[in-house]
Amino acid sequence: MTWLKLVEGYMPMQMISELACSILVFALINWSLNRAGMGIPKFWAGVGVWIYIQLYLKYRIYPPIPFSVRAIYGTVSACGIFMWVSGSEDAWQEFKRPVINVMDGISGFHKSMRTVALIVIPLALGGFAYNSFLPSFEEPIELRTVHPAPPATTKVHGKTFVLQVVENPYRVNNEGKYDQAYTDARIVEQAMGRLMKDVNDPNYNPWDPNAEGYTKYVREGGEIFFQNCHFCHGDNLNGRGLWAYAFNPIPANFTDAGTIAQLQETFVFWRVSKGGIGLPGEGFPWASVMPPWEQHLTVDEIWKVVMFEYWHTGYYPRTWD
Amino acid sequence: MGRLTSGRAGKKFLAVTGLFAMGAMLLLPIFVALPALAGGGAPAAGGPPPDVVAAQEAEGAEGEEAKVEIGRDVYYKTEGPVVGAPAPKTQDTAEFYPRYNFESRVLLWVANQQHLYYGSFVLAVPIFCMCIEFAGLVSKDKEMAKKYDQLAYDFIKISLTAYSLTAILGGILIFTFLTLYPAFFGYLSSIFRPVMHIYALMFVAESGTLYIYYYGWDKMKEGMLKWLHASMSVVLNVIGTVLMFLANSWIGFMMSPAGVDEQGRYLGNIWHVLHTALWNPLNVHRILGNMAFGGGVVAAYAAYRFLSAKNDEERAHYDWMGYIAMALGVAFLIPLPFAGYWLMREVYAYRQQMGITLMGGLLAWLFIIQATMIGILFLTTNYYLWQALGRMTGGERFQRYIKYFVFILVVGLLVFITPHTIVMTPAELKAMGGQQHPVLGNYGVMSAKNGGINAIIMTTIASFIWYQRGNRVPAVKWAKFGNIFLITFFVVAHLNNIWVACYGYFIPANVRIGLSVPQVAGTLSCLFIGSALNLAMLKQSRELGPIRWGQIAPRSQYALIMLATAFTWMMGLMGYIRSSVRLFWHVNEIMRDNSPWAYTHTIGFGANVISFNVLFFWITIMFVFWLGALGAKKAPVPATQPVPGTAPQPATGH
Missing domain, CATH: 1.10.760.10 (Cytochrome c-like domain)
Known part of the structure; x- marks a missing residue:
């Protein structure tokens, strides 16, 4: 994103401000769509916001953020989104509905989705396990102590x-x-x-x-x-x-x-x-x-x-x- | 006078006299120890240890001056007569470190941690009982008074079984010390000899008071006797607090020794040994930590009982109990970060080396885990409160704004847990162009982290205010003005917090530390002024509907269990950090640890032992809960009580 630069000296606040503005824009869009009777289902809204945050952290921030930090941010943002979608009983029911619909297979589409999920999820897990067992030639992670304690x-x-x-x-x-x-x-x-x-x-x-x-x-x-x-x-x-x-x-x-x-x-x-x-x-x-x-x-x-x-x-x- | 000695009045008089006599007896150990406390440079009560006496006698014909060697206090820099033996110079042999075919340090670690968990619990719960019993006593609503009284009784009943376990675990801990670290424990005992006796006597006093307090509950349930009973809880808590302070002095001495010379020889001033650089910060931090932990455990107990409840009445009662315990725990959780901040500041002031090891060096990653746990605690609290709004008519007014609160909490937490020392592969390090990230690096330092945690705390306070308003609308004339003021107050406090966090980068570190004062002041103002104003506004309020106790989503109860687990894990973690910061010292810079385990564990190993401790504690506390439930079966909750829309009804007998 070359047209909007991260300004030296202000980058930390810029990052938070950009995220805040993005969330605000999402909320406004969602509100407008709800008013027009075309509201985004909570499940997809939650998933979408989470993906947006991950993409923002990976591609917007330069130099690249190490994976360990992105993993922390990803987990915390996932927890935040869970808190949002389950903050009230109505929101939680709305969020769960697409998942339960797929699990119940209430229509042909949902049944096919369930079948796809039953195939894709084990495969993905298997692939993840396979990858983690592959020999790696990367240098290992170093938990380096930048400021070791000085002697007395x-x-x-x-x-x-x-x-x-x-x-x-x-x-x-x-x-x-x-x-x-x-x-x-x-x-x-x-x-x-x-x-x-x-x-x-x-x-x-x-x-x-x-x-x-x-x-x-x-x-x-x-x-x-x-x-x-x-x-x-x-x-x-x-x-x-x-x-x-x-x-x-x-x-x-x-x-x-x-x-x-x-x-x-x-x-x-x-x-x-x-x-x-x-x-x-x-x-x-x-x-x-x-x-x-x-x-x-x-x-x-x-x-x-x-x-x-x-x-x-x-x-x-x-x-x- | 005749009236006093006859009938009920006579009994009251006897009760008062008895209570005072008991109080005097309980405080006797302190009076016995007073000469030692006030002794200044005088020898400890009981005089120097026998080996020192023998050494002095062996000097025989030498002059009087030669017999009294003067030493210099390593911390206070005062001079005093050497009355103790030097700290033993240990070697890796069975003489100094007898062992099984297992790491002695881990055995001691587990024994210590379990004793601490139970010790914290049984010190915290009586404080809750005291608060709740007093709340019942001053309550004008008789039904509420009965409920509070029942709740306090429920609390103390749980702690009674735990109390026995605490004593057993204390015994196990001492045996572990004696059998695995005899040289170190011998040295520590020689320094703290008078204090250890007081500690033991205080423990007896605590037990006596607790048993009278518990078993006298039904006998002392009315009139003046009830007040006496409530007063006993004050005595109980004073003793408990003194006990904890004494135990804290041992760890304070191990971290920041005082009252001894460079060789570790006791200089006769027991107050210096007690009042080390870190004693008071540790005391404050531990009191608050114990309270938060105790609240969490009781809340988890209530959640467990809620989830396993067979009828709506039980569900309503344990929903209420969980809420009260959570509220008490969180009330002490809110100031806990400030107490921790003070403790760390004192650690830095005591030894820069120690401070850097903790927060910038070897143990820095453990602090990131700690920050994550703190974040979990606050997020879970907020989540519980939002769920609790769901059982109130009118609570939905606030639930629509949850997403904005979530955003502030998540951003605050992200900043709070961003590590200063980032874990990365060498390739990532190269891509980043240095150890510090130009954007995230700024979140890794204290100025930003203070801003992050204060934002989280202020949001939690706002959630509490929401909760208080859940089913009520202020009806005072100045309600509109009050609302505007309240919102403005919180917005200004947040802006002040952000501004100070940014400004902190442009000023010297010592001034920056001072800047935490306006940040904390803003947060505490939100807490006190915001809560007080809200309560004032709700004095005259319109109720939209009753609180439907028991009709809360089960998610909230899992949140309570998570809250308690996070407390337990964090306590284990912080204990490990505090102990590890001494590195290879039994007593910092005085007595070196020459055992084969004088190294710092890997983070993974440390986390595994902490998790084991947490699991072990929860398994045993489940046993305690089960015992509590066995007693409760004698007093079933009346099934005739109405359920929805009413407050829970306690059992009538004990």
Whole structure:
């Protein structure tokens, strides 16, 4: 459906709105047909709505939704439709009628339908069973843990960091004191484009020659990022770097609300330091080729690059105060 | 004075005195334990364990200072004298982990879960009895008062047999601990020694009160004695709640230990050991969970009796009983997600690692299953209420709008159960272009999920309001204004909920957590203001026809059974999640589990054991129901009562 695009940033609400509008249109059509004495039988209305939802999820949403999620959505929507068609006794009787008519074989047509059902349903079940027993050459499903729990402490360059309490030493205000609110106010706009709030102000533009303190550290973090990380994580930190598609899964998309925006800064520090190889057992299957950056960067450089990632994506690290 | 000691008044006086004496005796264990509770840094009641005493004596000639070692509390960071032995460093040997040719952890899991199911049930049902008995006492309608009294009696009768089973299962649980995990249980007992004695005494007190409460029902059925009887239910529930709090302190300690130093040595402050980071959230969550579970089980009992009823009178009675039990259960189900949210917040605050393991990491998929179960509970509740509209004249006015409610519920649930970590084949992962889906990925985070569950809860509240209006039309002068206000209120609350859910993506996580407050406030406002306004409007109302108790579609009763099964399954699941989050620790970061079973089970295996527990519970509770029905056969329902259009008539004797 190229004429109606999914608009980045609004896609989740767009999907729900489109589904809501579709249901409303169905209800209006049904209401009009009922008024005209040509109402759609409840059985077919229910089946039709369910098929519509499945087709919508399969063909409208891009990139494709994995089958496991479509199966969940399909089951829930089937339950919803059951609740609708059996919500009142009259509706339930109306819904059941075509099925009972076929089972009772009240006419020649219904009898033939019953015969067809008696042949097709066992065949379909048999086919399903046969298919499920066929050898498959597909890679197995992986229940990958995207965010494995970090350890309580981590040792980087010989120093132990307690992840629950440690703070980014560069997340400071003009007085050099740790200040999350101060730094949060200086990140890029989170809306589309991720623009700097004031490009002429050294307090907001890390590349301003007069940038000091936090913004200067962000620039230094950016330099480290573009020297080391952007090949995989991309210029826009969206996981679409030059080498990204050499890997499966592709590198993490930091602009997604489900990655660094969900994590404490110390988690990212630990993850960057230890890389894929340092993931704990629960992270299996690890499926991460990120090198342990502690072998290439200093502790300070890791803190700065983490801070840059938050600055650039417009997200705030998770805190609990 | 002479009047007081003579005749009925004298009996009342004796009854009051007796009740107070009994209450004082029951509370005696608390007073006995008070020095330990108030001890601050002082040693526990009974002093340090013998091994510590022996060690101290062996130090002999060393100075006084050397004898008192000071330790630092791992949670409170306060200092206190070391009065306990360190947590044992176990090894995978028969000494620490004696075993049969079976996984000890699964045996313990089953024993624990069964005890918890019954414990929850017998703690919840007396609270229902208390509410229903009081409702009967204050009811001006004598017939209704009798019905409520009979219902409360029916409830407590079921719980009495279950109570014996709870005690038996508790014994089995302790034996399982002692025989399979002696080192761990020994350590836990050494820490909680005074509390465990109080627990045992409270259990005796609970039993005594329960038996007096049950067997005194007929003797104390009128006047002041009835009030005394109802007051006993308060005592009973206070004891039951304290019992549960004490048991919760053990699991709280295992998850978030306090009152001990890094080696697990007890520092003499029993309050610190009890009052761990997660104790209060666990207490609140468990009270609500027990109530919802208890309501579900009683509703299932009523549904079973409804479906097997031989006549219309029985059907009418059990239809009514099922409705009351369901309404009570759901009343506690509605705040349950908020209590769960608080618990998770405290878990994150206590250990980021634990929070991520639960909701973003290893156990995240179990949370998706949990979300699905919560969704099932709310959807089933709504479905039952819509079916119940069918037994009211005028209920059909609302049934035509069911499809819109279904849409909100389904969309809310879809968002609520969308997984953050999606299960997919590598090919699907490649096609999706990364681990996060650009459309659905946003449903996988908390902001959207809060919106989803609040939408579901508000719709459930609206269904309840529908139900209350089923056969009635408000006749107050301001009815039109009231209706407009009510509709506007719900629409605004829904819009606020959606807006906050979207806005949550554009602000820091800690501010986003705060945003749950306006969402919850909106939902609770719908609950309290909406219900209160509706009741006020119905004070003067025109009845379109009576409620035809017993004339409800059998589907509704299957919905009740499903509700109860979902409660049971979810309780088993959440117990497993809560316990699993400790990973390879008996006591988090203090005592390591070195048994061969210190790994996390696969989701499939975990689900199978949970299903076994659910099945086992329902088989045994069916036995309890059967016993309850045996007693009921002595008091048949009068067959002469009118059926349709009347409220159910209870049996007259016990």
